[in-house]
Amino acid sequence: MRALRRPVGLTGLALLALVLAAAAFGPVLWGERATAVDTANLLAGPSAEHWIGTDNLGRDLFARVLVAARLSILLALAATAISMVLGFLLGAAPMLAGRRIGRLITAAVNVLVAFPGLLLVLFFAVVFGVGARGAALAVGLAGAPAFARLCHTLIAGVSERDYVAAARIAGVGRVRMLLRHVLPNIAEPVIVYATMAAGAVLLTFAGLSFLGLGVQAPDYDWGKLMQDGLNGIYVHPLAALGPGIAVVLAGLAFNLTGEAFAAGPRRTHVLPGGGRSAPAAAPAANTVLSADDLTVTIPGPNGPIHAVRGVTFTVGDGEAVGVVGESGSGKSVTALAVAGLLEPPIRVEAGHLVVAGEDLLAPGAHRRLGTALAVVFQDPMTTFNPAHRVGPQLAEVSRFHQGMGRKAAFARAVDRLRAVRIGDPARRARQYPFEFSGGMRQRAMIGMGLMGDPRLIVADEPTTALDVTVQRQVLELLADVRRDTGAALLLISHDVSVVTDVCDRVLVMYAGRVVEELPAKDLRALARHPYTRALVAAVPDMDTDLDRPLAVIPGLPVDPVDVPAGCAFAPRCPLADDHCRTVAPPLLDGVACHKAGEAP
Amino acid sequence: MSALTFDQVSVRYGAHTVLHEVSLEVGAGQTVGLVGESGCGKSTLARAAVGLAPLTSGTILLDGRPVPTRGRRPVQMVFQDPYSSLDPRMTVGESIAEALPGRPGRAARRQEIARLLALVHLDPSKAGDLPGQLSGGQRQRVALARALAARPRVILADEITSALDVSVQGAVLNLIRDMRRDLGLSMLFISHNLAVVRYVADHVAVLHAGRIVEHGPTARVLGDPRHDYTRHLLASAHPLKEHT
Numbered sequence: 001m002r003a004l005r006r007p008v009g010l011t012g013l014a015l016l017a018l019v020l021a022a023a024a025f026g027p028v029l030w031g032e033r034a035t036a037v038d039t040a041n042l043l044a045g046p047s048a049e050h051w052i053g054t055d056n057l058g059r060d061l062f063a064r065v066l067v068a069a070r071l072s073i074l075l076a077l078a079a080t081a082i083s084m085v086l087g088f089l090l091g092a093a094p095m096l097a098g099r100r101i102g103r104l105i106t107a108a109v110n111v112l113v114a115f116p117g118l119l120l121v122l123f124f125a126v127v128f129g130v131g132a133r134g135a136a137l138a139v140g141l142a143g144a145p146a147f148a149r150l151c152h153t154l155i156a157g158v159s160e161r162d163y164v165a166a167a168r169i170a171g172v173g174r175v176r177m178l179l180r181h182v183l184p185n186i187a188e189p190v191i192v193y194a195t196m197a198a199g200a201v202l203l204t205f206a207g208l209s210f211l212g213l214g215v216q217a218p219d220y221d222w223g224k225l226m227q228d229g230l231n232g233i234y235v236h237p238l239a240a241l242g243p244g245i246a247v248v249l250a251g252l253a254f255n256l257t258g259e260a261f262a263a264g265p266r267r268t269h270v271l272p273g274g275g276r277s278a279p280a281a282a283p284a285a286n287t288v289l290s291a292d293d294l295t296v297t298i299p300g301p302n303g304p305i306h307a308v309r310g311v312t313f314t315v316g317d318g319e320a321v322g323v324v325g326e327s328g329s330g331k332s333v334t335a336l337a338v339a340g341l342l343e344p345p346i347r348v349e350a351g352h353l354v355v356a357g358e359d360l361l362a363p364g365a366h367r368r369l370g371t372a373l374a375v376v377f378q379d380p381m382t383t384f385n386p387a388h389r390v391g392p393q394l395a396e397v398s399r400f401h402q403g404m405g406r407k408a409a410f411a412r413a414v415d416r417l418r419a420v421r422i423g424d425p426a427r428r429a430r431q432y433p434f435e436f437s438g439g440m441r442q443r444a445m446i447g448m449g450l451m452g453d454p455r456l457i458v459a460d461e462p463t464t465a466l467d468v469t470v471q472r473q474v475l476e477l478l479a480d481v482r483r484d485t486g487a488a489l490l491l492i493s494h495d496v497s498v499v500t501d502v503c504d505r506v507l508v509m510y511a512g513r514v515v516e517e518l519p520a521k522d523l524r525a526l527a528r529h530p531y532t533r534a535l536v537a538a539v540p541d542m543d544t545d546l547d548r549p550l551a552v553i554p555g556l557p558v559d560p561v562d563v564p565a566g567c568a569f570a571p572r573c574p575l576a577d578d579h580c581r582t583v584a585p586p587l588l589d590g591v592a593c594h595k596a597g598e599a600p
Numbered sequence: 601m602s603a604l605t606f607d608q609v610s611v612r613y614g615a616h617t618v619l620h621e622v623s624l625e626v627g628a629g630q631t632v633g634l635v636g637e638s639g640c641g642k643s644t645l646a647r648a649a650v651g652l653a654p655l656t657s658g659t660i661l662l663d664g665r666p667v668p669t670r671g672r673r674p675v676q677m678v679f680q681d682p683y684s685s686l687d688p689r690m691t692v693g694e695s696i697a698e699a700l701p702g703r704p705g706r707a708a709r710r711q712e713i714a715r716l717l718a719l720v721h722l723d724p725s726k727a728g729d730l731p732g733q734l735s736g737g738q739r740q741r742v743a744l745a746r747a748l749a750a751r752p753r754v755i756l757a758d759e760i761t762s763a764l765d766v767s768v769q770g771a772v773l774n775l776i777r778d779m780r781r782d783l784g785l786s787m788l789f790i791s792h793n794l795a796v797v798r799y800v801a802d803h804v805a806v807l808h809a810g811r812i813v814e815h816g817p818t819a820r821v822l823g824d825p826r827h828d829y830t831r832h833l834l835a836s837a838h839p840l841k842e843h844t
Contacts, residue, residue, distance in 0.1 A: 180698075542834075546799060550773055
């Protein structure tokens, strides 16, 4: 269990085990001692015989605290269970009872959540009467609204998923839907919350018993023991503090355990640092980007993922280079490495990695790079801060990097929005990102890159999230920007046609390596690597022969955790032989294949 | 297989009209492609046919009778994102079994699951796998197998290849064509990708801002578009360099 590997989790679980053991065995082991009346030692202080003293009948308080664990824990668990079941049912009401009744119940729950919890507890405690059962019901009911709110939110999230829609279409009933599809998928956060809530419930119980509303004599829980001890607190403080400490420890046990489970999935691996011995080749002149033997390693739960495995390439001044590949090929990670956007624990290594004359592997390079590098991401929804207007977000670049004043920077932002053909830029600059359409946002993002004087634009799937008609406008804009500013372009895309349209040269990546490098115009007809050919053939275009099945690439993409020896494409390649499966082909003359150019 | 008819279907959310009196027929054994930009109402039309989106007016008929929108639907839908359309905590076999009609015995159920998996070119041994162990393309085939398990009379495929890698997309498109040929499926195939629709559909309907602006045999609509918007779409689908 991953929660166990953290000190918090270990402490929490150890404490919880201790508390539960006391609850299970306390009455058996110390039950007799806890009821043994010792008339010689009434209300005695701590001694070797009675560690925290005795009560008014001379009964050993330490034993009573241990014995009281069972009732305290049982009541806490019972109340938590009541909260959970009731909360789950209320939270699931929109799904079970239909939209209208569900809305009514949700509204009622929202009102109840707004009440102070303690007020509800006291109200219900009076309704249900004094005593253990009444208190359990009161605390359980009072905790239900918060649970209902949580469940409602979680269930709403799950019922948006397509598999719930699919199950509905398949005729699955509401109750079965709740039990089969919803409950298992919200169980994890609910359990975490329940563990935390159990700790709080324990405290509430102690409070109720302390007030005399909870457990009644002759039964006793920790709260009752505290109440009894309170009378003599100035004489024997330990009589009241002892059960108090027990409450704190038990509450801590539940909370720490919950905390550990909640934080469980976040786990970081520190990779052993490895130096490089190979001497770095110097970057060639006239290149805006030069990467030599670039590798990127990402720590993962099943061992390090070698996302990029030794990629060497350059982008000349003003050149447009495309990188194509399928998901998992390492193309986007390459782009992020080039943009200097990867941070530890992800490890970036290279013979050299030079962008616009700055060595990205040296510290502080990113700041010195300034506006020479512009980056455009895939999702225009997330690239702007939704809380700020677009113009000032663009202006920030110039204020930060070029030290411009607020007015001058804003004027430049308006000018740049005009440059990326956004109509009425002065008005648009004062709008928020949500007032922009997807294509406009992507253009504004390009405009942000143009605030400075970029020598290289790195665009990672800039058109994938856009409609075809808008896609085209953005591609045309990128081409225009390149013509006007002379900037070079590194365009990452899974779409072969996008890359061939815009780029001069194309790198084809597979399993973290460049398998072929060729002029974009040759991609369709003159590719030599079997993977490149298959990739091109697999995409239907407007001239595809309708009478023949589409070409497919058999097998599955490589698992980046477990890259085979030899050529990574060999298991899917129709030409592969034993040599391919054992010896990895180097990138020679633009292609990394032992069988380059052979007909399949 | 049966015919699905949308008759003057409107869907309105508050003041926002998503679909405006859309009429469209998916004939028996036909594959009809529905193209248009995101937000034009493509998915809403499909969701309305299975009761996931409420109709404001109009009717959806299956062989002349109103299409049932409760219980096991005779119209089944396959969703875009194979990573969200399968319950991550149910095995492939369980997901498929859920859609099977009646209450088949254990052996009959296993046999049926194996048959359906084979139909979508998956190894029957995958029945015990969780979706997390499958690739995107394999998941999409499982989703297709689940839709087929319900013995549907019509299948709605909502952008089923757009979340897939190109090498996998080809395999799924081939599968769709095979199944139409072998099973005579009637299908509404929704996509924003004209080349994909051209490859699988006999008829194409172009949806723009909630209205069907053009409708006809695929070769005619894509070869000789009559509406400006269709021409605009087609121009965008062709390579950039030929036009600039």
